[in-house]
Amino acid sequence: xxxxxxxxxxxxxGPGGATVAALLAEAGRDxxxxxxxxxxxxxxxxxxxxxxxxxxxxxxxxNTTFGRTQVTYLEGRCVGGAxxxxxxxxxxxxxxxLAGWARDxxxxxxxxxxLLPYFQDIEQQLxxxxxxxxxxxxxxxIVQGAQALSWRHTEIERFWRYQGEGPRGRRQSMSETxxxxxxxxxxxxxxxxxxxxxxxxxxxxxxxxxxxxxPDGGRVRYQADRVVxxxxxxxxPLLLRRSGLRRNVGDNLRLHPMIRIAARFDQPVNDPSFGVxxxxxxxxxxxxxxxGSHSSQPHIALWLGRQVPDRRALMExxxxxxxxxxxxxxxxxxTIRALPLLDQPxxxxxxxxxxxxxxxxxxxxxxxxxxxxxxRQLMSPVEGRPPIERPADLGQLSDLPPGGAIAVSTIHLxxxxxxxxxxxxxxxxxxxxxxxxxxLWVQDASLLPSSPGVNPQGLIMAIVRxxxxxxxxxx
Amino acid sequence: xxxxxxxxSAAARAAVAARLRPTLAQLVRDVVADELDGxxxxxxxxxxLLRRIAGMAPHLGVGMVGLTLxxxxxxxxxxxxxxxxxxxxxxxxxxxxxxxxxxxxxxxVFYEKMxxxxxxxxxxxAQHGDHGEVRP
Numbered sequence: 203x204x205x206x207x208x209x210x211x212x213x214x215x216g217p218g219g220a221t222v223a224a225l226l227a228e229a230g231r232d233x234x235x236x237x238x239x240x241x242x243x244x245x246x247x248x249x250x251x252x253x254x255x256x257x258x259x260x261x262x263x264x265n266t267t268f269g270r271t272q273v274t275y276l277e278g279r280c281v282g283g284a285x286x287x288x289x290x291x292x293x294x295x296x297x298x299x300l301a302g303w304a305r306d307x308x309x310x311x312x313x314x315x316x317l318l319p320y321f322q323d324i325e326q327q328l329x330x331x332x333x334x335x336x337x338x339x340x341x342x343x344i345v346q347g348a349q350a351l352s353w354r355h356t357e358i359e360r361f362w363r364y365q366g367e368g369p370r371g372r373r374q375s376m377s378e379t380x381x382x383x384x385x386x387x388x389x390x391x392x393x394x395x396x397x398x399x400x401x402x403x404x405x406x407x408x409x410x411x412x413x414x415x416x417p418d419g420g421r422v423r424y425q426a427d428r429v430v431x432x433x434x435x436x437x438x439p440l441l442l443r444r445s446g447l448r449r450n451v452g453d454n455l456r457l458h459p460m461i462r463i464a465a466r467f468d469q470p471v472n473d474p475s476f477g478v479x480x481x482x483x484x485x486x487x488x489x490x491x492x493x494g495s496h497s498s499q500p501h502i503a504l505w506l507g508r509q510v511p512d513r514r515a516l517m518e519x520x521x522x523x524x525x526x527x528x529x530x531x532x533x534x535x536x537t538i539r540a541l542p543l544l545d546q547p548x549x550x551x552x553x554x555x556x557x558x559x560x561x562x563x564x565x566x567x568x569x570x571x572x573x574x575x576x577x578r579q580l581m582s583p584v585e586g587r588p589p590i591e592r593p594a595d596l597g598q599l600s601d602l603p604p605g606g607a608i609a610v611s612t613i614h615l616x617x618x619x620x621x622x623x624x625x626x627x628x629x630x631x632x633x634x635x636x637x638x639x640x641x642l643w644v645q646d647a648s649l650l651p652s653s654p655g656v657n658p659q660g661l662i663m664a665i666v667r668x669x670x671x672x673x674x675x676x677x
Numbered sequence: 678x679x680x681x682x683x684x685x686s687a688a689a690r691a692a693v694a695a696r697l698r699p700t701l702a703q704l705v706r707d708v709v710a711d712e713l714d715g716x717x718x719x720x721x722x723x724x725x726l727l728r729r730i731a732g733m734a735p736h737l738g739v740g741m742v743g744l745t746l747x748x749x750x751x752x753x754x755x756x757x758x759x760x761x762x763x764x765x766x767x768x769x770x771x772x773x774x775x776x777x778x779x780x781x782x783x784x785x786v787f788y789e790k791m792x793x794x795x796x797x798x799x800x801x802x803a804q805h806g807d808h809g810e811v812r813p
């Protein structure tokens with residue numbers, strides 16, 4: 203077994219872990235950042251391709267929750283984590299969301315006023331920008347529909363750098379930003395290394411053990427003065443449960459359930475060179491968000507479904523079809539449990555009646571939007587139902603059946619180790635320090651007490667920056 | 678140390694893949710029947726499906742393999758395995774599985790969706806050489 207010694211061990215290199223590693227290394231700490239997945243360039247594979255799914259997604263992108271209605275979910279598994287595979291969309295949350303967390307969970311320093319300096323830092327350092335190259339045809343359709351219905355809409359900013367990067371710019375994932383900063387400040391990055399268990403002794407964590415993959419692989423042991431867990435909302439509670447911690451660990455998983463629809467127009471709406479559409483309808487936020495999805499040929503074929511007549515003819519004009527989505531705030535709850543003999547978790551999520559109701563309402567809104575934008579045909583997201591060709595038929599979308607007849611997915615998972623001041627209801631304190639431990643922190647999406655209703659990466663990074671400031675001020 | 682079960686040997690994995698391959702290839706042909714021109718891209722899409730199943734979490738992947746074998750076995754009374762049945766019988770057996778409860782219906786939906794996705798992804802790769810867009 204190879205043994206490594208460091209002052210701070212950070213487990214997971216996504217937006218939480220990479221931020222912690224960079225800030226602590228820049229503050230002079232001796233940091234080792236461990237990542238289960240490989241260390242790859244941002245352009246090692248085309249976006250949303252099979253190659254990217256093989257390289258950067260956990261289990262090739264095929265993960266699902268158990269429950270009456272299954273929810274498929276994605277996790278990044280590479281240096282940079284989810285920031286390497288998401289659409290790089292940036293939001294500040296609604297101030298009331300933060301105020302509600304402070305009020306309901308007793309979280310200190312949780313307000314827009316308290317977090318504003320951290321949001322501003324992120325926006326400046328990670329080049330949060332609107333698109334410089336204009337809106338895609340699909341985004342313009344969202345604008346057209348929203349304007350026709352007098353609904354509020356906006357262009358979502360992205361982590362994107364344009365200066366010196368050519369007309370299309372370059373996404374600012376963690377492998378492009380915080381990980382290089384961490385390295386420049388002296389942090390070591392150990393990729394291809396899965397941590398399997400924390401080494402606990404009383405109120406302290408003394409390190410971790412795991413396994414490095416590859417020809418030079420084998421068992422590894424880390425000895426550390428402090429451990430920061432940032433492996434994401436599924437893997438972080440899984441590791442704690444495997445290490446013997448149970449209380450409020452993996453009991454409160456929340457997510458943003460999403461349903462997609464393929465819509466056919468008379469004119470081309472689909473130019474994959476623009477990437478994911480950046481327009482969102484604001485009218486129903488934070489409960490319901492409407493927007494556009496990646497719409498390559500395989501994704502369109504997927505969402506056309508088996509019930510469309512003559513898919514071949516539709517696919518010959520695939521550039522006339524776009525994929526759009528409804529995402530809702532998510533009222534259901536889930537759990538994460540370790541399975542005997544297996545290194546992957548059992549994830550359960552109960553998509554509640556309120557979630558189905560919101561998704562149904564959102565689908566009707568999305569249908570109205572798309573017809574107002576000129577759509578001729580919407581492919582029903584309900585298995586076995588025919589396409590919808592008239593706004594008058596949108597009512598059928600309000601009645602979503604539970605079970606396997608609808609394809610629900612998510613890319614936003616959180617709240618599995620919620621922060622809060624009451625140890626009986628939370629896993630960490632207001633700053634991510636694990637209850638009952640002197641030197642163990644959680645710094646990732648697991649901390650959010652509930653669904654924020656917006657793309658969460660910016661929020662997670664802001665909270666983590668705040669928490670690191672607290673760690674440093676506390677010594 | 679958390680116990681991790683030993684992976685199947687390469688020979689065992691190859692044997693499982695060889696057993697599944699004809700069934701998955703026929704499922705691909707059937708779910709993209711509208712678009713299909715001969716055998717183009719079917720072998721590559723079949724390999725994509727095999728790779729996806731192999732990459733699943735073990736508790737899901739083992740289930741997918743088991744259900745696929747069960748599906749094939751259920752075709753025996755009709756003269757199967759699946760890939761040797763005539764088209765109308767294959768359509769009937771797939772319809773029957775879609776109507777079954779829980780994971781059995783999910784199994785059918787998985788192949789319908791992933792079969793279509795894999796075939797079109799291979800088509801796109803063949804058209805563009807690199808799946809199209811390269812994230813800048």
